[in-house]
Amino acid sequence: MGGSNPTDHPAPPESPTPPAPPTPPVLLVVYGRGSATARGVLTAGRRLCTAVFLGDLGDPKVAADLAQLPKSATVVDTSGLTEEQLCDRAAEFGAAGVITFSDHLLRTAAAVAARCGVPFHDRATVEVLVDKFRQREALAAAGVQSTACRTVHSAADLGPALAATGLPAVLKPRSGAGSVDTCLVRSTAELADRYAEFTEGVASPAVFVLEEYLVSDPTVVGEFWGDYVSVESAIRDGQIRTLAVTGKLPLAPPFRETGYFTPALLPAGLADEVVALEQRALRALGIREGVTHTEIKFTPAGPRLIEVNGRLGGHVSDVLKRSAGTDLLALALRLALGAFDPPEPVLALGADCPKVAFQYFLSPPADGLAPGPGEVLDGLHHLPGVDLVDATIDPSWRADWRAGTEWLIGTVYGSVPGHPELRATVEGIHRTMADFWS
Template identity: 95%
Template sequence: MGGSNPTPPVLTAPPAPPVLLVVYGRGSATARGILTAGRRLCTAVFFGDLGDPKVAADLAQLPKSATVVDTAGLTEEQLCDRAAEFGAAGVITFSDHLLRTAAAVAARCGVPFHDRATVEVLVDKFRQREALAAAGVQATACRTVHSAADLGPALAATGLPAVLKPRSGAGSVDTCLVRSAAELADRYAEFTEGAASPAVFVLEEYLVSDPTVVGEFWGDYVSVESAIRDGEIRTVAVTGKLPLAPPFRETGYFTPALLPAGLADEVVALEQRALRALGIREGVTHTEIKFTPDGPRLIEVNGRLGGHVSDVLKRSAGTDLLALALRLALGAFDPPEPVLALGTDCPKVAFQYFLSPPADGLAPGPAEVLDGLQHLPGVDLVDARIDPSWRADWRAGTEWLIGTVYGSAPGHPELRVTVEGIHRTMADFWS
């Protein structure tokens, strides 16, 4: 008598990973970094303007299997039509100037993102100041400058010294401190010379520093990194800074920040009031706050991941802020405990030091001088590309540098020893 044949198992294919649309441009995360962070999490589809040489070069480094959509020449409506074909579960961007585009794509695809009204106060420094003042969070004198005729009235409102910067911009490009009406006129003429349609600038009051809060060796400001889902704000970290290079160029980050007892809570409270005042309900934010004689004051709120922050946070506490941003865009909300100080969950201080010249017009020295950096305590990597024809230009802002030093230290005193060693080496390098 024959036996029965067992029924073969039914094989089912695993569900396809969700599609995440990445509106890609110059910003705070690289294409390769995004693809790596999203591995086993989603299928990333990159929308980028291949007419931009930097964007084209970045996206060319992706494997051939990656999906890249060239947005060069597309209207916003055409771009949204193309995006709608992918059945996306989320939309994200890491570029300030693409926040409007990402908001339009998200609205068309029916997925969470900053709404258009929120985007406008994130990309427009004047509107942001207005919104913060109207909500009673912080009044900062700020005026728009459309032409040289606006300089006098603007200066009368802000007083001296004041800060001149583009109304929409990032990375401290064309941003400077002015100490007189003549200097203001000269800088504005320099920034707008030859432009058929000059960019709109803002002039705002200078937030005076209080170097006694954290000590003169460290930067007089911090950034707060947060994750937001449906209006619920969760602090991820407070990031410390090294002092700015003139006029407003960042020179490095470290996590966790070095703050007196209780100050982290005060800084986070101010940041959360600002996020609510600006109507931010989704995404990852990067908010810069300065220490002044009047207490912590807002520099600005950015509606995307802060540049370089994800690296130092991951190396100090194991928190992958880039992956967190991707998960958040796809609907997950699982931020870890905030990184506010050294402890069991954050056993070391991780840093990046930017190899940026201390003054304008300087040239890089011989490459062998940088070899000494590798022997400093705590230095893990020196990533530098030296071009003898390179010259410092403060107008290009924070990104005008030749490289970055990566490392870590057991604590802030040890970090200071390492940074002092970098300072000594670089003093012999720039000429």
């Protein structure tokens, strides 16, 4: 007789196979010298994306940065590749986004983004972001701000350019960053000398611009503080969201930044005025995607634009994260991947921003100076609010103003309860450093 064996039991149903975790989207990082380190990008992108770094390993600084990444990181050497070859290589990764933190790589990043079909500054927008002359032209054409500016291709252009700008004027590379080879000129002779210094012995000299000097009004925020600020914004499909207004310490000659702090210290209503000007400029330049860093100066005629940068501002992410908890670098990565979730803007001290975070740059007050003994810097650790002194002392190092904001030996990091406390700490740093440079 047929039948079931009473000792037989039906097999238990198979447990369903758990779904595989979603594959993180690929973010192409067009990497070069800029406002974020490779390790910083990798850390900010953890659990968010798979970062693929496209970098020119023929550049010693870039090669050294990328060599610090774990072996599991994907690095593509772009040295020797044409733009078409680089874009073809980039397209193999099926990327969801593209980002760069380097001014001189904005054109490359735009080409890669176009090839991969992901949002980024379009090529026309990139041209006004990396070309100081074209940016001035675009802002004037849109009625945002007219600033006298002329290109200088050779010494023969100096006279006509100076006739348009008047004195004093600012001489700088047409495409550049970090105040490199940027100076104030007060006479025809000084202009000729500086231009000769920048171009002498150079096989293919850069094109420079000479532009009107924006006269400062130190009464707006007080002479102790810098006479300018930066505005950080996130833009998605043309929608602009302000992230923060960053305060500055006074420039060192000729145009070297000496430090940042967040939030800025501004009279009532001025933050709104600054943000309104910044947003008019972003729209005039056609910026529809990404994170921007816009510098604005206080003048007797009111706030005026220094320049608009189409990438994250250097050092800003650190002070904003420590003051208000906003991770601007991670936000920039999310934005590149299609998310748009900016927090409330950081404009003043309050519940959302309970302290002032700062960075002070250890740069010399004049050219040709040498660093002193390291033990002098030990005194900085005892100042109120100082959390870290990150400095490298090379006795053979000498100051060179032409290097711009790279002309420093380190940075002091810290945070304090308010702006009066920040002033006291900065004054303490000044006293300590007066005994350091020789």
